[in-house]
Amino acid sequence: MAFLTEPYQLLQAECRQRNVTLVAVSKTKPIRDIEEAYALDHRDFGENYVQELLEKQAQLPSDIRWHFIGHLQKNKVKYIAPFVHLIHGVDSLGLLQEIQKQGLKLQRRIDCLLQRHIAKEETKFGLDEQELQQILDQVHQQPNAFASVQIRGLMGMASFTHNQQRIRSEFESLSQEFHKIQSGLLPGHDFSILSMGMSADYAVAMDCGSTLIRVGSKLFGERSYPAHSS
Ligand SMILES: *Cc1c(COP(=O)(O)O)cnc(C)c1O
Numbered sequence: 001m002a003f004l005t006e007p008y009q010l011l012q013a014e015c016r017q018r019n020v021t022l023v024a025v026s027k028t029k030p031i032r033d034i035e036e037a038y039a040l041d042h043r044d045f046g047e048n049y050v051q052e053l054l055e056k057q058a059q060l061p062s063d064i065r066w067h068f069i070g071h072l073q074k075n076k077v078k079y080i081a082p083f084v085h086l087i088h089g090v091d092s093l094g095l096l097q098e099i100q101k102q103g104l105k106l107q108r109r110i111d112c113l114l115q116r117h118i119a120k121e122e123t124k125f126g127l128d129e130q131e132l133q134q135i136l137d138q139v140h141q142q143p144n145a146f147a148s149v150q151i152r153g154l155m156g157m158a159s160f161t162h163n164q165q166r167i168r169s170e171f172e173s174l175s176q177e178f179h180k181i182q183s184g185l186l187p188g189h190d191f192s193i194l195s196m197g198m199s200a201d202y203a204v205a206m207d208c209g210s211t212l213i214r215v216g217s218k219l220f221g222e223r224s225y226p227a228h229s230s
Contacts, residue, residue, distance in 0.1 A: 003036035025216030028223045050076045074098040088155040091115045103148030111152045118170040119159040153193030171208035
């Protein structure tokens, strides 16, 4: 399956119009599919697996903006820290501290999103409201201890369901939380990214105020192995 040019152009036009960033999720897809998208001037790509990302990054142009959207283990931060554009799935203080440590070593401020658990399913990663607040408090109280990370916003995944109303209410509550934080907090952090919406639910997500959507199968065709493992 090749990169699907027509769906891409339609979706990209819609995103530009709404000022939404389109991240093309290329996990499990071959290099040549990414090259096809790159040839259309696409630069934002999302990957879930560290090993796969490293292999692709080494073979592709250096102006690609790589988004790490999977569950990130602390011991693997060091491999992607030198080049990653945005880490979407920060789901613990320990992980944020490790990213800080690697950023400091590299003299590089690494952009992160805090992942909020909004779905009903137990299987999805993410922080609950209280855990999120604890991290924000820490960063707020000890800016020097987090000077090599920048909290750019929130990321969330809705429940895997056909119930549109439920998806909408999950996205709406995340959006409200995002705006509450945005208005209150974190001097020195450009807190402006709300990453929500995938192939099946990006339209609802954009309606609810998403500023970045992560779209895979709609652009690259169906994948042959699971979407949400580490
Ligand atoms: C795989 C994945 C996507 C893209 O999923 P599609 O349904 O193929 O668009 C988006 N976000 C995350 C976190 C993913 O793991």
